[in-house]
Structures are given as structure tokens and as C-alpha cells.
Amino acid sequence: MPATDVDFEREFEELVRDLRALPTAAPTDVRERVRALGEPARPRTLHDLLLTLSLPRSLLVLAPVCVLALVSAAVIHGLVNSSGNSGHTASAKQPLDLRAQAEHGAAGGTSTTPVFGALAKPLAPSLPTPAAGRYQDYEASLTVRVKDVDALHDRTAEATQLARTYGGYVASVDESTNSGNGRSDLVLRIPVNRVEDAYFRLARLGTVTEQHLSIRDLDQVVQTQRRRIVQLKVQIARIDEALKSSSLPADVRLRLELQRDAAKQELAQVTGSNKATLREASLSRISLTLTSQKAAVATKGGMSRIERAARDAGSFLAGAGAVVLFLLIVLSPLIVLALAWILGSRAYRRREERRLLSAA
Amino acid sequence: MKAVNAVTTSWPGLRVDRPTFSAVAESELDAVHRYLLFLTGNRTVAEDLTGETFEKAFRIWRRFDPRRGTPRAWLCGIARTTALDHFRSEERRRRREERYARDLPDAEETALGSGELETALGRLSAAEREVVALRVLLELDGPTVARVLGISTTACSTRLSRALKRLEEMMRDARD
Numbered sequence: 001m002p003a004t005d006v007d008f009e010r011e012f013e014e015l016v017r018d019l020r021a022l023p024t025a026a027p028t029d030v031r032e033r034v035r036a037l038g039e040p041a042r043p044r045t046l047h048d049l050l051l052t053l054s055l056p057r058s059l060l061v062l063a064p065v066c067v068l069a070l071v072s073a074a075v076i077h078g079l080v081n082s083s084g085n086s087g088h089t090a091s092a093k094q095p096l097d098l099r100a101q102a103e104h105g106a107a108g109g110t111s112t113t114p115v116f117g118a119l120a121k122p123l124a125p126s127l128p129t130p131a132a133g134r135y136q137d138y139e140a141s142l143t144v145r146v147k148d149v150d151a152l153h154d155r156t157a158e159a160t161q162l163a164r165t166y167g168g169y170v171a172s173v174d175e176s177t178n179s180g181n182g183r184s185d186l187v188l189r190i191p192v193n194r195v196e197d198a199y200f201r202l203a204r205l206g207t208v209t210e211q212h213l214s215i216r217d218l219d220q221v222v223q224t225q226r227r228r229i230v231q232l233k234v235q236i237a238r239i240d241e242a243l244k245s246s247s248l249p250a251d252v253r254l255r256l257e258l259q260r261d262a263a264k265q266e267l268a269q270v271t272g273s274n275k276a277t278l279r280e281a282s283l284s285r286i287s288l289t290l291t292s293q294k295a296a297v298a299t300k301g302g303m304s305r306i307e308r309a310a311r312d313a314g315s316f317l318a319g320a321g322a323v324v325l326f327l328l329i330v331l332s333p334l335i336v337l338a339l340a341w342i343l344g345s346r347a348y349r350r351r352e353e354r355r356l357l358s359a360a
Numbered sequence: 361m362k363a364v365n366a367v368t369t370s371w372p373g374l375r376v377d378r379p380t381f382s383a384v385a386e387s388e389l390d391a392v393h394r395y396l397l398f399l400t401g402n403r404t405v406a407e408d409l410t411g412e413t414f415e416k417a418f419r420i421w422r423r424f425d426p427r428r429g430t431p432r433a434w435l436c437g438i439a440r441t442t443a444l445d446h447f448r449s450e451e452r453r454r455r456r457e458e459r460y461a462r463d464l465p466d467a468e469e470t471a472l473g474s475g476e477l478e479t480a481l482g483r484l485s486a487a488e489r490e491v492v493a494l495r496v497l498l499e500l501d502g503p504t505v506a507r508v509l510g511i512s513t514t515a516c517s518t519r520l521s522r523a524l525k526r527l528e529e530m531m532r533d534a535r536d
Contacts, residue, residue, distance in 0.1 A: 026393035
């Protein structure tokens, strides 16, 4: 046994020195054999580099790359989607020459003029004036947000009263409330010559979130109907005149009488249609929706492009996350098996190494 | 002619300065042989395995990445795998021979040497001899040796101190 620490240190140094002094240099034949190998001819390729990557190292590289790719895809998705929506917003903000459009529709026959769709901001109501002297089917729809359910009842009653005030009537009312939210759908018929005033009064019932206008020109329809009425009246008068003659053969008389009856029937029909068309042209139809709900569409429209892009990117990432989670759940048994196999084979290999080294 | 001892391999963004294989083989041959000699405890086997190790290293030289470790540690890893393969095939051979030729005497093997130290080394296990070779003779650091052996650094230093203690005891007994 070494007497002191100094002895121990000395013995240890001697041992190391002796170990290093052992003749362990490679013999000449081995040296020549190794020298004969020379230099590998083929240069390193990317494939060789990839082969040097271990699994943990690969995961360390791949995981951030995948996350980065996913985030980039989400950002691009968000930007592309937000720019797609911006066109809609632009059209909403763009001032429209509605009066000109209405006139154009009148001149060109039948046209439908959308005023605004889903809008970015609460709207200032705008409405083209009906063209004077022309018959037009004038339809407007208006969505107005009110404060709460109590206000909804009051505004519904007010709208009904307004329709009567302007000489119109309420074609239908449908009011419903559900868990603090409510909605009233009214169809009001207002004389066309007073529709503008009525429309602006209705718009002031709350915050306009959506409005839409449709003008269909009926002038040509009315003229056609009138011409047909005149033609039929002339035809009936001629037949009546012909029937006054006593020299008509019986079969001709019968045929003329049948023609006159058919003409009278058609006249009655065309006259009825004409009256309906005139009635349609004299009363506008306003579909009014009063709601106490916060309009989701209005909220969406109210967001800036960056907010929309962020929201779209977020939903894209959430979707990708859901897919990854789904894959993890589906593949988890395989992953567990693979991990067990890797750990098991590693443990087996170490045990085998220990056994071989102890036997050697 | 000027000897080329290092080459530079570059891909876009990946620039690696690597020594040439022949330079590495020249400088590390003795170290690898020393390690294999200690691991196997047999000069003839160590010589064969040294040649095999360098042939294997020559074939996969392109995969060597100097950023991940020294050429010596990389070569020792290959040498160890080669030695383990040798032990495995020897074990199979012995099993076959035991089955068919039980009566044949063991072939005479060339030991480390005939001195006291060589005898003491021969009585250590191969695992103990290899850790002594790697740490004391080849002077590799603890984490590198642990990586080559596939064990933790603590296990590596424990094995080394146990091996040296046994060696010292055996040497002391031999002197006494």
C-alpha cells in the first residue's frame, strides 16, 4: 500500500510512464498496407454530408425548418386572402354614381343595381331617386342594427307607423327574439314618389350595416301591354262591326264570335296584367331587417388588412396544428413502437458489447 | 512535390476544412494500433484490425466531419466497431469449434508481451484495457472517450480509475 499521497502520486506517474513506454508502434507491414490505400478519389457530395447527420441533429434542423415553412405558408395565405378581400372593401368604399346607374338601367331596359353588399363601416344611407315619368319596379333592402331587444320592438313599431305615414302599408312583419338577441323582418310598400324620404327615415332607426337596391325598368312592359290592349280593342270592334252584317254565313258568324270571345278574354287578362304592373310601379318594396345582434359580417369588414391577414394566418396555423395533432394521434402507436425499438436495440447492443468485451 | 495535408470542401453555405486521408492515416496509425492492441490484448489481432480499420475509414472517409470530433476519435470509433465485429466472429468460431473439435488445444496467441506490466494488462478485461488506452495512451478527453465507448462520462472515469487501481495493485503485488 502507498504510505502517503505523495507515494500514490509517484506510483501513478510511474505506471503511466511505463504504459506509454510499452512498444506499441504499428509494425512496418501494417504501415505499408495503410499507405498503399492512398487518397479517396471521389470528392465529398451532399449525399455524404447528409449521411453524417444523426437523428437528433436532423430533428434539430428539420423541426425549425418545418415550423418556419409553416409560418411562411400561413403568412402568405393570410396576405393572399386579405388582398382578395380588399377588392371587396374597395368597391364598398368607392363612391358609386347610383343615379347615373339607375338612369342607365332605365334606358337599357331591365337592370338590377346593387348599391352595397356587406359593408366595412356603418353606412350613410344613399339612394337613387326614381326616374320621373318612367314605370320602374323599385326594390330596396336595408339592414339596420339597433341597441337591444327593447329598442328593436320600438323601432319595429316606428317602421310600421312610418309606412302608413307615407301612404303605404306593411306587407309582412316577422319579429323574433332569442336569448337577448332579436330580429325583425318587415316588408313595406311605399309609394314610389315618397320612397326616398321613407328610406332615409327608416335608415335613421339605427346603424345601417347593409343596404341593397334593385331597380327594374317596367316602362317597356307597360307600353307593350298598352299596345296589346289597343290592338285587342280594335280587333273586338272590327269583329263587332262584321257581325252586324246579316248576310254572313252561319259558319263565318260562329268563327267570328269565337274570335271575339278569345280577344275579350285576352283583353281582360292583359288589362289585369297592366293594372298589376302599374300598381307594382307605383309602390316600392322595402325589405327592412332590424337586428340587435352585432353583425359578424360588419365586424369582418371593419378589420384592417393586417388584422385580416393575421386572422387568416392564425386560422391557417390552427388548421395545420389540427392536422399535425391528428397525424400524431394516428401515428402515435407507430412512434411509440419505433422509440421502443430504437431504445431496445440500443440497450441490446450495449449489453452485447459488454459481454463481448468481458469475454475477450 | 509538395504534400497536400488538408483540403477544403465547400457547398453553398457549408465550408469545411478537412485534412487529407493519407495525412490522417500517417499521423494516427500508431494511436489506432495502440488502442487495438490494448483492446484485444493480442499483437497479431491488433495488427489485422488496424489494417481493417483504415480500409474501412478509407471507404467512408467522405462522411468524416471534422466539426464533430478529431480524426483520432473518429478512427477509434471505427476501430472499436471493427474489434467488436472481430470478437463476435471469434465467438461464433469458438462455438463451432467447441461443438466439432472439443479435444483440440487452443491456438497459441501472441500476448501483449512478457514483462510485468504486459502480464498485468493481460489480466484486465478488454473494457478496462481499452479505456486505459484511450485516456492514458491516446490522451483523448473524457467526453470523447465516453462517446467512442457509448457510455456516460461518469461511467468512463469510473472504469478508468478502477482499471488503473487494479493495474497498480497487480504491479505492487508483482514487485513484492
